[in-house]
Amino acid sequence: MNVDMEKIQQAVRMILEAVGDNPDREGLLDTPKRVAKMYAEVLEGMHINEEVYFETVFSEEHEEMVMVKDIPFYSMCEHHLVPFFGKAHVAYIPRGGRVVGLSKLARAVDVVAKRPQLQERITSTVADSMMRKLDPHGVVVVIEAEHMCMTMRGIKKPGSKTITSAVRGIFEKDAAARAEVFSLIRV
Ligand SMILES: Nc1nc2c(ncn2[C@@H]2O[C@H](COP(=O)(O)OP(=O)(O)OP(=O)(O)O)[C@@H](O)[C@H]2O)c(=O)[nH]1
Numbered sequence: 001m002n003v004d005m006e007k008i009q010q011a012v013r014m015i016l017e018a019v020g021d022n023p024d025r026e027g028l029l030d031t032p033k034r035v036a037k038m039y040a041e042v043l044e045g046m047h048i049n050e051e052v053y054f055e056t057v058f059s060e061e062h063e064e065m066v067m068v069k070d071i072p073f074y075s076m077c078e079h080h081l082v083p084f085f086g087k088a089h090v091a092y093i094p095r096g097g098r099v100v101g102l103s104k105l106a107r108a109v110d111v112v113a114k115r116p117q118l119q120e121r122i123t124s125t126v127a128d129s130m131m132r133k134l135d136p137h138g139v140v141v142v143i144e145a146e147h148m149c150m151t152m153r154g155i156k157k158p159g160s161k162t163i164t165s166a167v168r169g170i171f172e173k174d175a176a177a178r179a180e181v182f183s184l185i186r187v
Pocket residue numbers: 077078079117118119120147149150154155
């Protein structure tokens with residue numbers, strides 16, 4: 001893993017000093033190390049290309065919609081480095097027998113989310129990677145999330161939800177297909 005753990009530890013120590021705490025007091029002694037481990041874990045998507053999950057396909061002639069909904073995810077807002085989290089819904093219509101394992105849709109959401117992110121970018125990255133690797137008839141990705149930068153700080157609006165969607169391929173033109181997906185998601 002290409003994470004400079006030492007550098008994170010130094011940075012965390014400096015933040016603790018800068019806010020006026022003593023990084024050498026007992027309770028904080030292991031904190032820089034723990035925080036470094038935490039960042040390596042929650043940002044591990046920096047070092048994984050989500051497209052790898054779309055390499056293995058099953059030759060299954062199903063050219064109808066497939067949807068995995070309510071995929072929980074956690075991400076880190078790139079502006080404040082605090083969490084935002086919620087659910088992703090991923091739907092696609094395979095083409096040419098390129099049907100992918102269901103868990104791979106959730107894995108792709110997971111690694112894309114585990115980067116310093118914007119909700120819009122998670123949504124479009126997952127949709128565009130699927131379009132590129134699977135060449136399906138279409139993809140819809142919808143994400144609903146609560147941003148801690150809008151709840152614990154700043155404007156402080158707990159419970160507010162942000163919903164983003166990325167609509168690709170046939171779903172862009174076919175209003176009935178799009179309506180079917182959104183009725184199944186029912187956010
Ligand atoms: N579009 C988008 N904005 C986000 C996302 N996560 C956080 N933000 C917003 O990023 C913006 C950053 O705004 P700035 O004015 O630069 O920073 P700030 O002074 O901390 O902003 P406030 O949150 O309004 O206090 C805020 O409006 C956040 O709500 C996201 O996933 N997508």
